[in-house]
Amino acid sequence: MALLEKVQSEISNLSKSERKVAEAILANPEAVLQQSIATLAQLAEVSEPTVNRFCRTLGAKGYPDFKLQLAQSIARGTPYVNRHVEQNDSTEHLVAKIIESTMASLSITQRCLDIQAMEAAITAFVQAQRISFFGLGASASVAHDAQNKFLRFSTPVQFSDDVLMQKTAAINATANEVLVFISHTGRTKALCEVAALARQSQATVIGITAAGSPLAEECAIVLATHVPEDTDVYMPMASRIAQLVLIDVLVTGYTLKQGPELQEKLRQIKEALRDSRYEKRT
Amino acid sequence: MALLEKVQSEISNLSKSERKVAEAILANPEAVLQQSIATLAQLAEVSEPTVNRFCRTLGAKGYPDFKLQLAQSIARGTPYVNRHVEQNDSTEHLVAKIIESTMASLSITQRCLDIQAMEAAITAFVQAQRISFFGLGASASVAHDAQNKFLRFSTPVQFSDDVLMQKTAAINATANEVLVFISHTGRTKALCEVAALARQSQATVIGITAAGSPLAEECAIVLATHVPEDTDVYMPMASRIAQLVLIDVLVTGYTLKQGPELQEKLRQIKEALRDSRYEKRT
DNA sequence: TGTTATTTTGTAATTAAATTACATTTTATT
DNA sequence: AATAAAATGTAATTTAATTACAAAATAACA
Incomplete structure (x- = not known):
């Protein structure tokens, strides 16, 4: 548990003086980071060792260690929980909410990603004679x-x-092809039908979609994205970022599996593209 | 800017001994939190005051304050900042590195975003009679x-x-149009030329691109993305995610500015799309 | 209710850590 | 090669945190 919440919840188990310390900290947690043990003791109207004991009670090694943990607890802030955008949010809040919910979505993707599935997908890509990507609507641009x-x-x-x-394309797919289906919800009928056709071919069908969705059922390999339950009007974007990042991982894994000679080729492509750019002034 | 990133980016501006300190910290940032100035000095093979001076150089009041800031920076969670993908990384590491560097990129975007520019852009969008998006290569999909x-x-x-x-389109643009140019580097000649043409029209030219780039020069409003210096073969993806998120912010800001009647319309669109989806079983 | 044990709290001493002042070395410049 | 400037280290100083111990407060029990 994060320290600040721990201070909050343990407050009833503390002795009188130590509770004073807890209250002083809760009154202005950020300020504590700049305060010495003496200052805080004075503010809480207790002695310095009391503050020290308080820190130990809460599991810290001492006052400096407590401050360190507090700093981390504060920095985490209200972690990017799905906070919704509201009509009269300032632009600053808007930016914070969107970026943070995107980061939250990425973080969930990382935690929940099936590594084996990802490895299987990369292997399939490496062996493929042809690769196809399918998406509709917003997933099309992915x-x-x-x-x-x-x-x-x-x-x-x-x-x-x-x-x-x-x-x-799905009907004509052969055994050494890879078909990738991308869908946010995994419930778009048209795409599911295509995937069902693909399944009947010998091709490897990969889905980048919601786990357990109808589309996922049709896929041999599923790279699951985790959609927050409440698909708000403003918030369907975060999961698309997760899809893109999964593709980034695929491309990178693919590149690495190909070994150094391919990397040399990539360097050459980069070199060639340089001519179409303005030089960076130094 | 978060401290850990700052250590990373300032490393070239430091003196020899101070660089040793930076390297020692970067080698294992978490460990530093438990270390005294003496321990760190020993590890970095420098004297204690050097460590202290290092902390001041980076804007901290002293070593304890530095540790506090570092703790917050670490809590914000960017362990794999800019670490490169390596040939024999496990899939798990691969995923972690890519996702975490993407999150780092988002985090930087958030911190460095010019709120005023974003507001100006949203206002321009609201007033626009027509909106156009231009990008080439990878930015085209954005x-x-x-x-x-x-x-x-x-x-x-x-x-x-x-x-x-x-x-x-650029030449024919009129005063009440908005043209948005998207480019990772902002140095693609062809796109800069189009932007130059657009500038001569009366239209509002917005750039989603690297700050200070030739393309940015041509734009009335610049939404800057911050590209890590070393554009590694595997790592140009993170900045594209930042571009997408900036667009998410634009759309959301636009929607909010339009007021409730538009939101009702969006609800209707959503309703209509539902028919093309499989129902979620409960 | 008084006595004793236990816990809590504070004072003063101690220790550890960080910082400063200054000397020395290194590096750059002429 | 000589000198100035910058960088680094040594030792002294200051500050902060911790410990040891004593005093007060609370609880337990006769």
């Missing part, structure tokens, strides 16, 4: 992005946001 | 994503990843 990334390699890639094209 | 998001509103939106089309 698929587009994925295609862009794989365009740098020699394995053929395709991308489509057109259902008919997707179906054609 | 522009594409931006278009998708604004398609939900009644203001006409366009997007192009074709230079000729972009030029045409």
Whole structure:
């Protein structure tokens, strides 16, 4: 548990003087970081050793250690819990809420990611003779992005946001192909139908979608994104970032598996692109 | 800026001994919290006052204050800051490094974002009769994503990843239009040229790009993304996420400014889309 | 209710840590 | 090569934190 909450909850178990210390800290936690044990003792109207004992009671090694833990507890702040945007939020708050809920989404993705599935996906990519990315609506641009990334390699890639094209591609897929389906909810009927067709082919079907969704059921390998329950009008964006990052991991894993000769090739591509850029002035 | 990142970025400006201190800290930031100035000095093979001077150089009041700031910086959680992916990283490490550097990038974006510029951009969007997004290469999919998001509103939106089309659109832009240019480096010649044309029109030119870049020079409003200096082969992705999130903020700000009647409309769109989805079983 | 044991709190002494002042070394400049 | 400037280290000083112990307060029990 974070220290600040611990101070809060333990307050009833403390002795009279130590409670004074707790109250003084809770009154202005940030300020404590700048205070010496003497200052805090004075503020709480107790002696210095009392403060010290208080720190030990709460599991710290001493006062400086307590301050260190407090600093971390404060920095974590109200961790990026899904705070919702409100009508009269200032721009500053808006930025904070969106960025922090995006970070929260990434953090959840990291914790919940099935590493084995990711490894399986990378292996499938490495062996693939062709890679296809499918998405509809908002997920289309994620698929587009994925295609862009794989365009740098020699394995053929395709991308489509057109259902008919997707179906054609799914039906014609062969055993050494990889088809990747991207969907936020995993409940878009059209995409599920395409995935069902793909499943009947010999191709490896990978889903970047919500765990346990109809789409996920159709996939041999599922890279699960974790959608916060309440899909607010303003907040469906965070999960798309998670999808993109999963693709980043795929590309990077793929690149590493290819070994150094490919990396040399990438360096060459980079070199070639340099000409289309303005030099950086030094 | 958070302390740990600052240590990282200032390392080249430090003297020899102070750099040793920085390296010792970067080698194991968490451990420093438990170390006295004497221990750290020994580890870094310098004298105690050198460590102290190092702390002051980085803006702390002294060593204890430095530790406090470091504790907060670590709690904010960017353990793998800018650490590079390596050939024999396990998949788990790969995921951690990519996700965490993405989060670091978001965190930097948040701290360094020019709120005024963001507000100006939102205002421009609200007043615009037409909105256009331009990007090339990898930034094209970001522009594409931006278009998708604004398609939900009644203001006409366009997007192009074709230079000729972009030029045409730039030349024909009128005073009540907003043109948004997206570029990771801000040094892509072709896009800078389009932006230069746009500037000559009466339209509002907004850039989502690196601060101080040639592209930024052409823009009336710049939403700066902060690119880590060393654009590693595997790591150009993090900044694109930052671009996407900035667009998320724009969309959200725009929506809020439009007031409740628009939000009702959004609800209706959502309702309509529901039919294309499988119901969630409960 | 008084006596004793236990806990809590404070005072003063001690120890540890951080900082300052100053000397020495290193590096750059002419 | 000589001198100035900067960087670093040594030793002294100051500050802060901790410990040991004594006094007060509370609780337990006769």
